[in-house]
Amino acid sequence: MRLSVISSSSSGTRACATWAAAILLVASSLFVSAAPARADAPVTFMKRVAKELLAAHRANSQTKMARVIRRNADVVAIGRFSLGTYYARLERNRRSSYFNGMTKFMARYLIDQSKTYRVARAEVLRPSVKRGRDFVVNSRVTLVGGGTYTVQWLIGKRGGKFRIRDANVLGYWALPLQRNLFRDYVRKANGDVNALVLALNQ
Numbered sequence: 001m002r003l004s005v006i007s008s009s010s011s012g013t014r015a016c017a018t019w020a021a022a023i024l025l026v027a028s029s030l031f032v033s034a035a036p037a038r039a040d041a042p043v044t045f046m047k048r049v050a051k052e053l054l055a056a057h058r059a060n061s062q063t064k065m066a067r068v069i070r071r072n073a074d075v076v077a078i079g080r081f082s083l084g085t086y087y088a089r090l091e092r093n094r095r096s097s098y099f100n101g102m103t104k105f106m107a108r109y110l111i112d113q114s115k116t117y118r119v120a121r122a123e124v125l126r127p128s129v130k131r132g133r134d135f136v137v138n139s140r141v142t143l144v145g146g147g148t149y150t151v152q153w154l155i156g157k158r159g160g161k162f163r164i165r166d167a168n169v170l171g172y173w174a175l176p177l178q179r180n181l182f183r184d185y186v187r188k189a190n191g192d193v194n195a196l197v198l199a200l201n202q
Contacts (some may be wrong), residue, residue, distance in 0.1 A: 042128035042135040042155045045162040050124070057111070066107035074156060074163035075099050081175055082182045089193045098193075101200025107176075128155070134165065 031078035049072045069075065079099045080087050090098055125138040134156040142148045152168040166175040180195060188197035 040126050040128050042137050042162060043124055043126050046124050046137050046153060048140075049164070060111060062107045062111050065110050066103050069103050069107055072164055073103075073148075074158050074165045075103060077156070077158070077165055078102070078175060078178075082179045083193070083196075084179055084183050085102075086183060086186050086191070086193050089191070090197075094194065094197055097201060098197045101197055105130070105200045117119065122172070133157070 014163050047131065049068070052068045052072065053065075056068050076099065077097075079102050082102065083090065083098075123140050125140060128135040128137045131154070134154055137155060138151050138155040139151045140148060141151060149170055153164060154166040154168075154173075156165050157163065166173050168174070183200065186193055
């Protein structure tokens with residue numbers, strides 16, 4: 001099975017579109033200045049990530065986008081959640097290949113799908129909101145057509161550094177959609193997790 005099969009379902013399309021909309025939102029936030037406020041570490045983190053995302057988007061580079069994801073996303077947590085119970089079937093010597101393939105998969109569709117979204121302006125909102133051990137950073141985007149919507153970023157810490165763990169666009173959290181996509185693929189491959197790993201790395 002090829003990688004294109006992974007994105008053929010409606011949940012797969014929503015997952016790709018959700019990540020893509022989130023990327024354009026945070027990238028476009030560079031053009032809107034929020035009101036002065038006290039230092040907010042999660043918000044400051046998202047503003048830094050925005051510069052990297054925008055650079056990768058402008059370069060139209062999957063390689064650069066993958067680099068931004070590796071540097072700023074909690075790839076391990078995202079990867080484990082995306083496989084659900086199937087993660088236990090993933091052999092240790094295949095985990096690195098799986099995480100790398102997943103990152104490339106996300107980067108490829110972020111570059112391809114984000115071109116659909118034409119953003120007029122956006123804003124990263126203060127303050128961040130504590131959610132258990134994590135933080136939620138809210139963003140607001142205005143489309144060229146005049147529509148507006150909110151994107152929420154779930155940010156946690158790994159190794160003492162902030163990492164993006166999920167994004168909510170138009171009421172959809174991207175990570176559960178990606179999990180459904182990956183698990184459906186493994187089920188169709190008769191439970192063979194390696195089939196997914198191979199597809200992600202194509």
